[in-house]
Amino acid sequence: xxxxxxxxxxxxxxxxxxxxxxxxxxxxxxxxxxxxxxxxxxxxxxxxxxxxxxxxxxxxxxxxxxxxxxxxxxxxxxxxxxxxxxxxxxxxxxxxxxxxxxxxxxxxxxxxxxxxxxxxxxxxxxxxxxxxxxxxxxxxxxxxxxxxxxxxxxxxxxxxxxxxxxxxxxxxxxxxxxxxxxxxxxxxxxxxxxxxxxxxxxxxxxxxxxxxxxxxxxxxxxxxxxxxxxxxxxxxxxxxxxxxxxxxxxxxxxxxxxxxxxxxxxxxxxxxxxxxxxxxxxxxxxxxxxxxxxxxxxxxxxxxxxxxxxxxxxxxxxxxxxxxxxxxxxxxxxxxxxxxxxxxxxxxx
Numbered sequence: 121x122x123x124x125x126x127x128x129x130x131x132x133x134x135x136x137x138x139x140x141x142x143x144x145x146x147x148x149x150x151x152x153x154x155x156x157x158x159x160x161x162x163x164x165x166x167x168x169x170x171x172x173x174x175x176x177x178x179x180x181x182x183x184x185x186x187x188x189x190x191x192x193x194x195x196x197x198x199x200x201x202x203x204x205x206x207x208x209x210x211x212x213x214x215x216x217x218x219x220x221x222x223x224x225x226x227x228x229x230x231x232x233x234x235x236x237x238x239x240x241x242x243x244x245x246x247x248x249x250x251x252x253x254x255x256x257x258x259x260x261x262x263x264x265x266x267x268x269x270x271x272x273x274x275x276x277x278x279x280x281x282x283x284x285x286x287x288x289x290x291x292x293x294x295x296x297x298x299x300x301x302x303x304x305x306x307x308x309x310x311x312x313x314x315x316x317x318x319x320x321x322x323x324x325x326x327x328x329x330x331x332x333x334x335x336x337x338x339x340x341x342x343x344x345x346x347x348x349x350x351x352x353x354x355x356x357x358x359x360x361x362x363x364x365x366x367x368x369x370x371x372x373x374x375x376x377x378x379x380x381x382x383x384x385x386x387x388x389x390x391x392x393x394x395x396x397x398x399x400x401x402x403x404x405x406x407x408x409x410x411x412x413x414x415x416x417x418x419x420x421x422x423x424x425x426x427x428x429x430x431x432x433x434x435x436x437x438x439x440x441x442x443x444x445x446x447x448x449x450x451x452x453x454x455x456x457x458x459x460x461x462x463x464x465x466x467x468x469x
Contacts, residue, residue: 164432166442173186205424206420206423211386214378218375227394227397229269235384235392239257243310244310251332266376270288325389339381350371396453
């Protein structure tokens with residue numbers, strides 16, 4: 121008995137020591153897959169080019185039409201897809217951890233729609249077309265949506281629950297969408313400019329726009345990743361978190377700031393994209409477990425893989441035109457959301 125128990129303990133110790141190495145290796149593999157999908161995003165489209173042409177466009181650009189399209193259109197689009205995917209994936213993981221709600225998602229809880237309403241107000245009512253200006257309206261709309269949805273879900277004696285948060289988010293999101301639609305119908309010119317953006321699209325943004333929004337995305341990503349340790353402790357409950365030295369209110373405020381930065385910048389850049397922040401963290405937790413030190417970086421790397429993949433599919437299935445990534449991702453994400461919502465574990469929370 122003693123020998124057997126000792127052998128089992130040694131096996132457990134070896135597995136515990138080997139797990140971080142496996143998780144690090146998994147991050148490296150995910151980053152490699154992201155690099156391959158990024159190359160495919162640059163090479164494939166209405167007019168596909170070879171990978172050698174893509175490499176030549178960076179190593180020895182000759183001013184040809186292929187090189188110009190790659191450098192001025194497809195590379196900014198690919199970088200935007202990586203940035204938007206990473207921000208939405210991380211935002212979803214942060215929200216699910218903070219609220220302990222497996223259905224938390226920037227789109228499902230109305231935050232994306234609030235940010236979209238802010239951008240619509242900036243463009244439709246105030247004529248603000250500079251992304252650095254109207255991104256502040258996106259931040260304001262995202263923050264307002266967070267406060268309103270949580271207040272609605274917490275009203276009453278029973279308090280908030282995953283179902284109440286989802287219902288409040290859907291209701292508030294519909295209100296924001298209705299107001300935005302009314303504004304756009306009164307201004308056909310703004311509607312023409314925003315109709316692709318409202319469905320969720322990576323097309324049409326320049327390198328200058330990406331450069332202006334990148335600082336907000338990077339700030340949100342860095343802040344969100346730094347919150348992994350306190351969020352791990354808060355998962356044990358507020359009282360346990362306080363006993364372990366976590367400043368509960370500060371952690372919640374900083375997480376809200378990170379989510380606002382992430383969702384506001386992503387929505388300002390690509391429009392409201394549903395289900396990205398819902399599905400990716402679920403898949404990640406199934407692979408790496410509940411430790412936020414791994415869930416957060418994995419979510420930030422895995423989400424752009426799926427988003428860029430959906431963007432490539434949308435370009436290939438409708439050549440020489442394209443289907444917006446928001447439509448492709450909705451077709452993929454909606455059935456997965458239904459499966460998640462029907463799981464007994466989710467329903468019981």
